[in-house]
Every structure is written in structure tokens, then in C-alpha cells.
Amino acid sequence: MGSLEEAIEGLKKFLSDKDDAAVAKIKKLITGLQERDPNEFDPVKRILEGFQHFKINKFDKHPKLYDKLAEGQWPKFLVFACSDSRVCPSHILDFQPGEAFMVRNIANMVPAFDKLKYSGVGAAIEYAVSVLEVQNILVIGHSRCGGIKRLMTHPEDNSAPFDFIDEWVKIGLPAKVKVQAEFGDLPLEDQCKHCEKQSVKLSLCNLETYPYVQMGLANKKLRLMGGYYDFVHGKFELLEFEPHFHHLFST
């Protein structure tokens, strides 16, 4: 049975025990679906099918979990991942509802503390660490990242500027500089791969500039991790990041 037919059959099940107004709405929806060209992409249909599948196969099957989650969330992780459609941590690391407070932005970047310029990221970190008291922060980079490629190629390639993208990926400039210094003789693709990983390390260092993160690390209540998902080869690397203090001298 095609997914369109499945969606219609699924809707028909709701007809039997609903009030007249709801029945009318559902019948209208079914008619609308039946009139659609099955080959044309229909965003409404796509969202409806997805939600139905979740409700039937997850929400309704685990009432205790979802009742508890309705009252609050106690995630153990704050995750930073790229907005790239191919790298959602709910897929690659199977995060279930309630497990990970998740920020997604271009090139999974964490800028250094700046209340004026980067309030969005700061708000997420403050909320996750101070309010939700997550125990782990995980920054996940990935292969063939468009944001990192932009960082590595612009403005040297004389391409037209992207006002917002270029301003954002500039956060990764220290990573670009380091990679060009160490690996500048390698092809661009390899340099980008190094930068994808170096940018994760830079983001982990930047996390340390947030006071609540510093406190969490000092109290041993927080650990920082970096990840790298390579979707070309189907691999995942994980690193633990520790603030590197080292006794240099005594007088």
C-alpha cells in the first residue's frame, strides 16, 4: 500500500469516535488527499504522515514516558549539531524525546561569550546548564560541511558575499588559520576535513568562556565532548575535552 493510501486509511480510523465537527474536518482532509497527484511532492501530506507515524508508533505506545515528559524535561545532554539535513543526532545517536537539548546552526559553531552578538547561543547554553543542569555538552561536526567549506574558501575565491552566512562562519576563523598553517599544502577537501574537526575543538574551547560552563567544569558537574560524523564512510569519532591547565613554574 502506498503511503498516501496509508495516510487516508489512518485518518479513516479517527472517524468513528469523534464529534461531528472533527468528523467533518477529517472527511475534508481525506478528500483533499484523494484529489492530490500522488507523484507531486506535497509538504502537508509529508508532515501529516510523519506525525501520524510518531503518534501511533511512539507516543501512544509509551504513555508513561510521555506523561512524564509533559511535566518537564531532564536531558543529560546539550548537543550542538549542524543544521545540515543529513546529520540529525536523533538519527545518528538515536536520541529519544527527553534526552538531548539540541541546538542546530550552520557548521555547529559555538562562539565565545558575547551577549550582544550571540545571544541565541548564549541563551541555549544558559538554559541548558543553569536551568536544566545538563551533565554533558556534545559538539558534533561532520563531513562535507557547507559552512566550513564557505569559511575555508571565502573571500579568497572572490565569490559574492553572503551577508549573514559569512558573518556567522567567521567564528571559525581561528580554526581556519590553524589548518592553513599546518595543512596548507593539502588539497582543499582535506583542509576542509581538518577544519571540520578543528572547528569542533575551537567550539569546545569557546564553551569555556561561559561562566556557567566554567563553574560546571570546576564543580565536576559538566563534561565536554566533541564528535565527528563522517557520512561518507559511515564513521563516528568521539573525544572528551578537558580544560588544559598545566603547572608551568613556581617561584
Place this chain on the structure above:
Amino acid sequence: MATLSPSSFTKNFNSSIDFPITSFQTFAIFGPKLKTEQTHFRLSTSFKTGSPLELKAMKEPPGLTQKLDKNRLDRLAESENGCDLFEDLKHRFLRFKKHKFEENLGHFQNLAEGQAPKFMIIACADSRVCPSVILGFQPGEAFMVRNVANLVPPFESGPSETNAALEFAVNSLKVENILVIGHSRCGGIRALMSMQDEVDSSFIRSWVIVGKNARLNTKSAASHLGFDQQCRHCEKESVDHSLLNLLTYPWIEQKVAKGELSVHGGYYDFVDCTFEKWTLDYKGSNFGKNSRLPVKNRFYWC
């Protein structure tokens, strides 16, 4: 204290995931000796590049490093729990690799060459509302931004992570749909509604103030309701305001006007498990800044 020896762990790990040995340089919870060498190695590397990071290390007083050594030993004692966490993440990835990646290898190989998602989603960072879960988006389907309270700042507020992602999704990936999803019991919206007039130096306030118009509208339309109901009203009002803010971006408005891009709002209620969805009904000349958001195709799924 119970710790695994680094070499046995390395061997074990390498057989299941190809994990180059250099990645272990920061995998420092196994064996104090290895850790000291790694720390030394990392510090000398950062000195060479002259990055500003090592200055922080030099400023730390010697007393702190003594404390840190004790902390390091304490953490080694707890390393079994750390092992469990890493083991868990490793197994999660291997499950994904076995049941999804390898079973759809052709599809993932195509995706590795490039992404062509039809959706851009703006959703809250809340752990309970991941659109990949609640709407079943599979790898490759949805370019996703997640921030506190799923807010979209207007064009005039200047560069931010959210509009950088919008620029990429709309102008580079050329997505056909943008969907902003709000949700029930949103902590960010609650913070917005709870804000007092006095100066509050928190990051959360600096960010959620993007939704101030939604709060104003809610206060005037729903002041007779209890606070929880007002928050619920604001959660939906804020989605509408984000849709209006999307149209402040000239390249978004142009595409919407031409019919190349559709803008949708959504609301996920995880108390009752319902989903509402509506689409912006754009007719350029009727669009006033202060007018009520014109919508079409409003659906309510329960």
C-alpha cells in the same frame, strides 16, 4: 581504582569503529600517565600556533593545578560511569550504522554527494520536540535550525545564527518550504512572558526579547486568562510573529510572492499529542505590517 588499560580499550574500539589512534590524544580518562603525556603534548601544540588559548593556562595560579590533579584522580575513580556513557553513544551510532546507514547504502551515498531538502524547519531546542522524531524527517529531508523558543529575528536586527541558516537554506539550497514549529510548555516563551521591566542581565532575556511583539499581543488579547493559558497563547502568537519576521527578509518575500517558497506555522502539543499546521496566505498588496496574519489550509491533527 578500576580503570581499563588504554591499549585494551583502543583495540576493542578499533575493531568496531575505525578510530584513528590520534583521536585518543584527548581521550584522557584512562590511566593517569597517559593523561599527563597528552596534556603536555596538547599544551606544546597550542604554544606553537600562538593561539590566545594558552594564555589562559599561564594565568592560572599553581594552587589550581594541584586541585586539578586531585580532581583528575577523583574522576578516574568515577571513570566507570564515563565508560558507560561513551559505550552507550558508541552503541547508538553502531545501531544507526547497521539498521539505517548500511541498509540504505545507495541512498546515503547519494546524500554524501549533496543535500536537497524540501524543508527548512525552525524548531525549539527543547529535548521533547525534535522534528526528526515528531514529524519523522529522515536524513536529507529537512534543513533544521533549533534555538530557544523557535524564534526568527527580523531582518533589521542584523546577522545571527538563525538568519545565517535562512540565507543558506533559501538562497543556496533553495528549499521550497519553511516551517516554524512552536510547542506546548515552552520554557523560553514562559521566560518571555515572565520578564519584568527591571534590567535582567541574562542571556535568555537578551534572546527571547525577539518575541516581544508576541508578548504584547498576548497581554492585550489574553490578559483575562491564567498565566499558563497566556503562555500557550503566546507560544502560537510567537510562531505567527516569526512568520511575519520571515517576510522582512527581501529574498524570502520575493520567493514567496513568486510562489517558489511556502511559509508554514506549526504547533506541537505534547500534552495531548496534537499537531496544528497552517500556511501563510500571501497576497502582497493585502499585507500590512500590523494586520492579522492571513492564513490558509489550517489543519489540526489529533
